[in-house]
Amino acid sequence: MKTIAPALEVISNSYGSSFTYTKHAQKTNVKSHLWHYHPEIELVYINGGAGKRQIGSHVSYYTNGSLILIGSNLPHCGFTNEQTGNINETVIHIKPEFLGSEFFSAPEMRKVQNILTQSKGGIAFGGETKKQIGKKIEMMENQLPFERLITLLSIFDELDSSKDYTVLNADGFSLELHTQDNDRINVVFNYVKDHFQESIAIDEVSSLVSMTTPSFCRYFKKISNKTFTEFVNEYRLVHASKLLAEKPISINEVCYESGFNNFSHFSKSFKQYTGKSASQYRQEHKIIIS
Numbered sequence: 001m002k003t004i005a006p007a008l009e010v011i012s013n014s015y016g017s018s019f020t021y022t023k024h025a026q027k028t029n030v031k032s033h034l035w036h037y038h039p040e041i042e043l044v045y046i047n048g049g050a051g052k053r054q055i056g057s058h059v060s061y062y063t064n065g066s067l068i069l070i071g072s073n074l075p076h077c078g079f080t081n082e083q084t085g086n087i088n089e090t091v092i093h094i095k096p097e098f099l100g101s102e103f104f105s106a107p108e109m110r111k112v113q114n115i116l117t118q119s120k121g122g123i124a125f126g127g128e129t130k131k132q133i134g135k136k137i138e139m140m141e142n143q144l145p146f147e148r149l150i151t152l153l154s155i156f157d158e159l160d161s162s163k164d165y166t167v168l169n170a171d172g173f174s175l176e177l178h179t180q181d182n183d184r185i186n187v188v189f190n191y192v193k194d195h196f197q198e199s200i201a202i203d204e205v206s207s208l209v210s211m212t213t214p215s216f217c218r219y220f221k222k223i224s225n226k227t228f229t230e231f232v233n234e235y236r237l238v239h240a241s242k243l244l245a246e247k248p249i250s251i252n253e254v255c256y257e258s259g260f261n262n263f264s265h266f267s268k269s270f271k272q273y274t275g276k277s278a279s280q281y282r283q284e285h286k287i288i289i290s
Helices: 107-121 127-142 145-161 179-195 202-208 213-224 228-246 251-257 263-274 278-288
Strands: 020-025 041-047 051-055 058-062 066-070 088-094 123-125 165-167
Touching (some): 020 127, 051 066, 051 228, 058 228, 066 107, 088 127, 123 127, 127 145, 179 213, 179 228, 202 213, 202 228, 228 251, 228 263, 251 263, 251 278
Antiparallel strands (some): 020 088, 041 088, 066 123
């Protein structure tokens, strides 16, 4: 069986700058489907559209764009593709010590340091924060390097003051940066991403990473703070959310296309996960369906 090796993304700074600023026009982020990690902290603004976020062991569905801060070496998939319908996607990468090891120790930088520390679990911002910071991020495209740096620091300062945010891996995601650990968790996550619509046997996944089933279950729980079954079910429920919002198919079809083989179990799980029935969720998101 073919597995996908973990992808370490190598990032080069923008010319004349201490960090990287990249703006992807709609449908041009060719790396969007890859599960990858990098030492750089990543700030992403998706202007419009709807899609899936997989960051660490967190999976969720976003609508009306997204503003996300991802910590150093926190594995994640891309967020846009030909189906997300976003206007564009802007990605900023900075090394944790991009301004020197002592810079963020200055009293004036405490708020910036605080938000960068919180980003280890991944943070999604909403409401006015997403709207206002998104404008600033897009404005940076036409700024000179020094002005762009000042804008970036002011953005981090504002993000730390925001009350409208969610830490995506609130209970932690403790991926140790050893090659073996990276290999294991990347193989597992990629397998779930490619096979969640099918029946997934834990012993089969355990064998993929050369572990006994009990050892694998303990390992996954330690890494992600959730059981493997919980992770798979959440992945399926997020896909169901996406189908309900985007495809005019029956709820029964949504159930089975998301990997559930029991409609009653799907309905109960969906309501527990979202706080709404599948029909209520679709009604609230029907504007997305084309």
